[in-house]
Amino acid sequence: MKKVTxxxxxxxILTMLAVSFIGCGKKTAEQQTSNNNTASNNxxxxxxxxxxxxxxxxxxxxxxxxGAMDAAKQLGVxxxxxxxxxxxxxAGQTSIMEDQIIKKVSxxxxxxSQPSAAIATFDKAAEANIPVLxxxxxxxxxxxxxxxxxxxxxxxxxxxxxxxxxxxxGDKVVIIRGALGDGTHDERVNGAKKAMEDxxxxxxxVQPANSDRNMGMSVMENLLQTYPxxxxxxxxxxxxxxxxxxxIMQAGKKGIIxxxxxxxxxxxxxxxxxxxxxxxxxxxxxxxxxxxxxxxxVAKGEKIDARIDTGTSMITAxxxxxxxxxxxxxxxxx
Numbered sequence: 001m002k003k004v005t006x007x008x009x010x011x012x013i014l015t016m017l018a019v020s021f022i023g024c025g026k027k028t029a030e031q032q033t034s035n036n037n038t039a040s041n042n043x044x045x046x047x048x049x050x051x052x053x054x055x056x057x058x059x060x061x062x063x064x065x066x067g068a069m070d071a072a073k074q075l076g077v078x079x080x081x082x083x084x085x086x087x088x089x090x091a092g093q094t095s096i097m098e099d100q101i102i103k104k105v106s107x108x109x110x111x112x113s114q115p116s117a118a119i120a121t122f123d124k125a126a127e128a129n130i131p132v133l134x135x136x137x138x139x140x141x142x143x144x145x146x147x148x149x150x151x152x153x154x155x156x157x158x159x160x161x162x163x164x165x166x167x168x169x170g171d172k173v174v175i176i177r178g179a180l181g182d183g184t185h186d187e188r189v190n191g192a193k194k195a196m197e198d199x200x201x202x203x204x205x206v207q208p209a210n211s212d213r214n215m216g217m218s219v220m221e222n223l224l225q226t227y228p229x230x231x232x233x234x235x236x237x238x239x240x241x242x243x244x245x246x247x248i249m250q251a252g253k254k255g256i257i258x259x260x261x262x263x264x265x266x267x268x269x270x271x272x273x274x275x276x277x278x279x280x281x282x283x284x285x286x287x288x289x290x291x292x293x294x295x296x297x298v299a300k301g302e303k304i305d306a307r308i309d310t311g312t313s314m315i316t317a318x319x320x321x322x323x324x325x326x327x328x329x330x331x332x333x334x
Contacts, residue, residue: 046078047299049292050100051109052093053083054136058211058239059264060284064111064136066330067288075296081288087211088179090114097121107131107295115139115183131298135291136284137184145298148291148308150282152184155312156191156236159259159280161199162314163192163232166257166277169200171231174223176240178211185211188236188261188280196234204230209240216243224251232257238267238279245276263315265327271320278316281323285330286310 051068053061065081072079082100084092093113100108101124108125110132112118119141125132126143138147163173173196178185193203204227209215216235223230224247233248233256235241241260248256260267263281270276287310294304315323 047106047296048078048080048103049107049109049295049299050097050103050105051079051081051135051288051291052096052100053081053111054087054093054113055085055089056081056083057085059266060237060239060262063264063284063327063330064288067285067290068109068292069288070285071289071292071296075293077292077296079292084113087113087182090117094118094121098124101125101128101130104128105130106299107133109133109135109291109295111136112139113137113179114181115141116181131295133291133295133298135287137182139183146294146304146306146308148294149287149310150312151309152187153191155261155280155282156188156193156234157195158191158312158314159188159234159261159278160192160195162278162280162316163234163257163259164196164199164201167199167201167231170202172202172204172227172229173232173234174204174220174227174230175206176209176216176219176223176233176235176244177206178208178236178240180208185236189234192234192236201232209235209243211237211239213239213243213246216240217247218243220244220247221251224248224253230256232259235260238262238264238276241276241279242266242270245270249275263313263323263327265331268315268320268324268327271315271317272324274317278314281313281315283310 053064055061068079068081082096090113098121108130115137122132122141131145133145135148175189177189196203205223207219209219233244235244238260241258245258257277259277260279263279267276267279290308297304
């Protein structure tokens with residue numbers, strides 16, 4: 001009897017083990033199916049990149065947009081380029097970014113108008129597991145995947161050294177800059193100012209004109225009244241430089257060196273016409289293109305460099321024709 005009882009007990013144990021193994025096998029199969037479905041969903045989920053610029057109302061940002069859209073076509077991804085009506089509309093840019101976070105885009109590519117003010121929004125994106133890449137203007141935010149843009153300080157130095165090469169020690173120069181608090185313009189101004197002061201020039205004034213052509217003209221008119229013997233003006237973007245040049249021409253002043261920053265289409269036309277002296281050219285097209293390319297890599301789980309430099313060069317009357325030809329080729333792609 002004891003022997004029969006042992007046999008029955010053994011049979012019960014074996015039955016329980018068999019059921020357990022079957023259950024485990026079923027669970028494993030279900031998990032595998034679930035994992036496969038998840039992987040399949042990740043593979044088929046369309047990549048949507050939101051590119052949020054400081055504005056869309058200038059040649060510079062239109063060229064950035066052209067680069068971003070060309071990258072979208074080449075890579076077969078959905079890209080939307082957005083921006084407020086003016087670079088000073090910080091709240092407008094914030095609202096655009098937050099809307100894209102709600103839409104759960106694959107990545108945010110942002111040129112922050114005021115980096116310190118944008119960090120809270122960047123944090124929201126990070127909390128939503130949306131990678132953030134910065135273009136044109138960097139921010140002191142340790143969760144960014146990359147900064148894609150110009151070495152603005154070095155570009156400012158290029159402009160400052162060019163001006164210094166045309167003047168004598170002791171000559172007075174002025175600087176017209178973009179909105180206060182904008183890191184891009186801070187760096188450009190600091191680079192230019194150091195280069196000019198190192199060469200012995202006197203930087204007698206630094207005034208903001210918020211990247212606006214009309215305001216650049218108004219600021220330059222005031223500076224010419226205060227400093228009638230000024231020899232040059234460095235502007236941290238072309239829009240302000242074109243406004244400053246208009247003020248110089250209307251005042252009947254001759255020989256004042258005017259240097260902008262961006263290499264925009266209107267700046268090239270002005271240089272070719274013998275008006276604007278020069279422009280520090282970055283590559284807004286590559287800023288948009290490389291920004292989208294990097295964002296797509298991130299969305300696919302690939303690694304990217306933490307810093308992608310797009311370079312600068314000085315455009316003057318000597319090389320403006322080639323620069324114009326290159327720009328026409330880019331704009332022809334739009």
